[in-house]
Amino acid sequence: MNCQDTRGVFLDAYLDGELDAINAQQFERHLAECASCRAALENYRKFHDSVRIHIPYYAVPVGVEQRIRASLRTESSVPVKNVSWRGWTLAAAAFATAVFALVLFQTVRRPPADVLAQEIVSSHIRSLMANHLTDVVSSDRHTVKPWFNGKIDFAPEVKDLASKGFPLQGGRLDYLNQRSTAALIYKRREHTINLFVWPTAEADSRLRTSAIKGYNLVTWTRSHMTYWAVSDLNANELTEFAKDVGE
Secondary structure: HHHHHHHHHHHHHHOOOOOOOOHHHHHHHHHHHHHHHHHHHHHHHHHHHHHHHHHHOOOOOOHHHHHHHHHHHHHHOOOOOHHHHHHHHHHHHHHHHHHHHHHHHHHHHHOOHHHHHHHHHHHHHHHHHHOOOEEEOOOOOOHHHOOOEEEEOOOOOOOEHHHHOOEEEEEEEEEOEEEEEEEEEEEOOOOEEEEEEOOOOOOOOOEEEEEEEOOEEEEEEEOOOEEEEOOOOOOOOOOOOHHHHHO
């Protein structure tokens, strides 16, 4: 089982408990060997949990059944007692579909950047909680940069910012925005900074800052690369870090 099969075919089925025992065993064996697919599964699980928690549920309004019964009596010569449950089922299904479409529209219309920022903060928190901050531990950029060779389809620029007060700690693979990304780890005193990098077709852009759940974020694009820095470091120092990376 390869990464393409895992994410394209089995990921949703596994999360929904729909895989048979053999495929589930193969899927779990692949997860044990692939940090990127484990991260993808965790992102999917968090998204599903978020949808379940935050999307509102609606009760059927009072009077709907009476209106349906009245409509059936008017439009059909078949006795209501013979069709009432069928009519009620069809109407309930139609109502549920309409409500789901409305909720889905409200969820999907959230700006993609906002969704991505939430995903990045979740990845940052997860890297600190799961004791999986680095796959390669080194303060030498000449060690960290070549470690990514063959693991992702691009070469991230790795800067030594120790002289600026942001020493390099290492790097790891992550999965964001539906693709494998490079995560470069820096420190500022006791604060950890995750710097996520991946290719983009977008033109260069200025620094954009935001904050979610007490974490500050800075994002920008340069030389066809997207950068996201996230940390509990204060916004001014994180912006200073971003400027140093962009120099």
